Amino acid sequence: MLYFIEQTNIKNLIIDLVKRWNVVAPIEQDGKDVLLEKLPESSEKLEKYLGRISLNSKTANKQTLIPPKEIFFPQSELMFTYSTHSTAKKEFKIESPASTTDTDTAKPVLFFGIKPCDYYALNITGSFFKNGFEDFYYLSKSKNYLALIFGCITPPEPESCFCSSAGTGPVLSKEKGQDFDIQFIEENAGGYFVETGTDRGDEFIKANSRYFKDLSDRKSSVKRLKDIKERAFKNIELSVDFEKALTIMEEGARSGDTSTGLLNSVYGKIADRCIYCGSCLYACPTCTCFNIYDSTESTVVASERTFPLNGERVRVWDACVFSGYTREASGHNPRGESYTRAARRYEHKLKYDPAVYGRSSCTGCGRCLTACPVNIGMSTFIREITENHEK
Amino acid sequence: MKNEYIPYPAEIVSIRKETYDVKTYKLRFSDPKLAESFSYKQGQFVQVSVLGTGEAPISITSSPTRKGFLELTMRATGRITNAIYGMHTGDTVFIRGPYGNSFPFKELKGRDIAFVAGGIGLAPVRSLINFIFDNRHLFGHITILYGAKTPKDICFKDEIKQWAGIRDTSVYVTVDRADETWRENIGVVTSLYPKAGLKGDNSTAVLCGPPVMIKFAARELLNYGFVSDNIIVTLERYMKCGIGKCGHCNIGGLYVCTDGPVFTWKQVGEFPEIENVF
Numbered sequence A: 001m002l003y004f005i006e007q008t009n010i011k012n013l014i015i016d017l018v019k020r021w022n023v024v025a026p027i028e029q030d031g032k033d034v035l036l037e038k039l040p041e042s043s044e045k046l047e048k049y050l051g052r053i054s055l056n057s058k059t060a061n062k063q064t065l066i067p068p069k070e071i072f073f074p075q076s077e078l079m080f081t082y083s084t085h086s087t088a089k090k091e092f093k094i095e096s097p098a099s100t101t102d103t104d105t106a107k108p109v110l111f112f113g114i115k116p117c118d119y120y121a122l123n124i125t126g127s128f129f130k131n132g133f134e135d136f137y138y139l140s141k142s143k144n145y146l147a148l149i150f151g152c153i154t155p156p157e158p159e160s161c162f163c164s165s166a167g168t169g170p171v172l173s174k175e176k177g178q179d180f181d182i183q184f185i186e187e188n189a190g191g192y193f194v195e196t197g198t199d200r201g202d203e204f205i206k207a208n209s210r211y212f213k214d215l216s217d218r219k220s221s222v223k224r225l226k227d228i229k230e231r232a233f234k235n236i237e238l239s240v241d242f243e244k245a246l247t248i249m250e251e252g253a254r255s256g257d258t259s260t261g262l263l264n265s266v267y268g269k270i271a272d273r274c275i276y277c278g279s280c281l282y283a284c285p286t287c288t289c290f291n292i293y294d295s296t297e298s299t300v301v302a303s304e305r306t307f308p309l310n311g312e313r314v315r316v317w318d319a320c321v322f323s324g325y326t327r328e329a330s331g332h333n334p335r336g337e338s339y340t341r342a343a344r345r346y347e348h349k350l351k352y353d354p355a356v357y358g359r360s361s362c363t364g365c366g367r368c369l370t371a372c373p374v375n376i377g378m379s380t381f382i383r384e385i386t387e388n389h390e391k
Numbered sequence B: 001m002k003n004e005y006i007p008y009p010a011e012i013v014s015i016r017k018e019t020y021d022v023k024t025y026k027l028r029f030s031d032p033k034l035a036e037s038f039s040y041k042q043g044q045f046v047q048v049s050v051l052g053t054g055e056a057p058i059s060i061t062s063s064p065t066r067k068g069f070l071e072l073t074m075r076a077t078g079r080i081t082n083a084i085y086g087m088h089t090g091d092t093v094f095i096r097g098p099y100g101n102s103f104p105f106k107e108l109k110g111r112d113i114a115f116v117a118g119g120i121g122l123a124p125v126r127s128l129i130n131f132i133f134d135n136r137h138l139f140g141h142i143t144i145l146y147g148a149k150t151p152k153d154i155c156f157k158d159e160i161k162q163w164a165g166i167r168d169t170s171v172y173v174t175v176d177r178a179d180e181t182w183r184e185n186i187g188v189v190t191s192l193y194p195k196a197g198l199k200g201d202n203s204t205a206v207l208c209g210p211p212v213m214i215k216f217a218a219r220e221l222l223n224y225g226f227v228s229d230n231i232i233v234t235l236e237r238y239m240k241c242g243i244g245k246c247g248h249c250n251i252g253g254l255y256v257c258t259d260g261p262v263f264t265w266k267q268v269g270e271f272p273e274i275e276n277v278f
């Protein structure tokens, strides 16, 4: 179905939505960076946010500095608190915050304004955390979330965005088999076309029908939307041969293939330049690795534990490019050599995830390149291997 | 939805000193219902917590055939294992699990089995050894080859003697460096192969130990007619979550914590070259 919403109605819609949803929107910060923030319910506080929402391509279409995974998988997250009085007396307590009712998570999350590539990223992290053992924290935070996608008419980061190569943007189309609930496409400064792709999307429109005008039967609108989408694709400046890269990576899995030598030499070159800061992986919307540690009020030295002992078990983002990531207690480190860590980072996205999930876990969002202090990124890696691969 | 990350209190019922830095802890969950319902398979591991210090993956060394308790054997290596080393009977640790795959039962049934273990690597295979002895009629000849650095590093001394007395079972122990009391074999564990008369046909080998030992012990088995499908190894990787989420233990598209830690030598041969497993 196709609808239209006037620019002036966006504000009122949000004011309505915060009552029923935990609305998360891209908010421009003082330094012009855009970050996802939860909108407050009180109208007074909300007012301060409404003027800083970054939705329009002409004004402030910026990519969020930190990817949306942080809403369901925060950089640092409390797993549970513990208190124990001694190991011998059975006085201890473990409490998980998410299991005691957190009023904030009782309302489902609604992303108001998420880029198509990030919408894909959430699908990817969501299925990862659901696969096999279910991840309690991610899944309880993300329960019943809804994403209102805002397509990119012009790419927010023209030098980094390569979504059209990865097949995740800059706008989505049902005709291409792309699933989505709701997508907003800016028509002009006056408002947005709103497309629904599922019953859930239609229900959302119905529940907020006073803000939306039904255009489904208007041929001219359908045509105009098609034109805008085509223009969006033309506006993408960076393109890479994603499919070819996937093929090369797959071939590289068979040892002895010509691709293996090429890949190893590219990993080596990257390893020489990379400073192993991990920025690319923290910025990546589909990287999910984490570390777990205990943080205690008193300092605990080996076996000399002092009581009472109160603290928290915390999980934090981690990155496979760090040398300690795979170091075992015995000192043995399977990925001690730096090029093996460079390889892991690319092979996970372009070789193993396609093999296991049937799709790459790189969305082409370009954040890794933007974040990298020495200018290495997924798009540069893909160009390096596809342009030097003869066949 | 169950929160898999929450560990449950378990009391140390008894402690046995194996060597100067290894102890075996018998544990029982404090919650009687959990103590009753907790079930596991030979080869699986648990995540053991010392609150305030952290969590470490430790293999279950008891056999699932012996119910109501859980045995873990730990070498004091770092923060957690040292904290537990300093604990006493009646103290509490926290446990979640069991995790990982297990030694295959169907594939082992009816076959001769050769165990090759090094150091504390005997702990995880001990679970399978006792499982087999509790179901003795289902398996063929059992050979146990065990290597330790010095006689002082040998774990499960009394039990090894007991095993040697079971019918259709041969046990050989070797040390890298002997002392004046040592009367048995000296040399690495592979030096026991000729003595034990290992033969690949109708035999499966089960290996556990430090990475270098596994590498040489498995390669040498190929010279004794074992095919890579019939060589089973258990691998160690740095682990944090134990449930396929944190990413630390991944090898290619696999996770050692959920797809392993038990693999065939054939699978190991298919691991990507960049993964320096040994």
Ligand SMILES: Cc1cc2nc3c(=O)[nH]c(=O)nc-3n(C[C@H](O)[C@H](O)[C@H](O)COP(=O)(O)OP(=O)(O)OC[C@H]3O[C@@H](n4cnc5c(N)ncnc54)[C@H](O)[C@@H]3O)c2cc1C
Pocket: A302, A328, A329, A330, A331, B045, B054, B055, B056, B057, B058, B059, B060, B072, B073, B074, B075, B076, B077, B078, B079, B080, B081, B082, B120, B123, B124, B235, B236, B237, B238, B239, B261
């Ligand atoms: C599936 C699996 C099964 C396992 N089964 C067993 C088992 O049955 N038994 C067993 O014993 N192990 C087993 N391990 C290995 C065990 O998990 C590690 O040895 C364990 O994680 C060590 O934890 P830790 O906190 O004691 O060491 P950490 O504190 O993580 O120590 C890491 C390293 O740092 C060093 N270190 C730490 N603190 C200090 C310090 N204060 N000063 C100097 N150096 C320090 C240690 O020497 C050690 O080498 C298994 C591992 C896996 C993956």
Ligand code: SF4
Pocket: A063, A115, A116, A117, A118, A151, A152, A154, A155, A156, A157, A161, A162, A163, A164, A168, A169, A170, A171, A364, A365, A366
């Ligand atoms: S990669 Fe595409 S969809 Fe993502 S922000 Fe850039 S232009 Fe938009």
Ligand code: SF4
Pocket: A280, A283, A284, A285, A286, A287, A349, A361, A362, A363, A364, A365, A366, A367, A368, A369, A377, A378, A379
């Ligand atoms: S690898 Fe780079 S381009 Fe791909 S999803 Fe991650 S941050 Fe975005």
Ligand code: FES
Pocket: B238, B239, B240, B241, B242, B243, B244, B245, B246, B247, B248, B249, B250, B255, B256, B257, B258
């Ligand atoms: S230990 Fe976390 S993924 Fe295996």
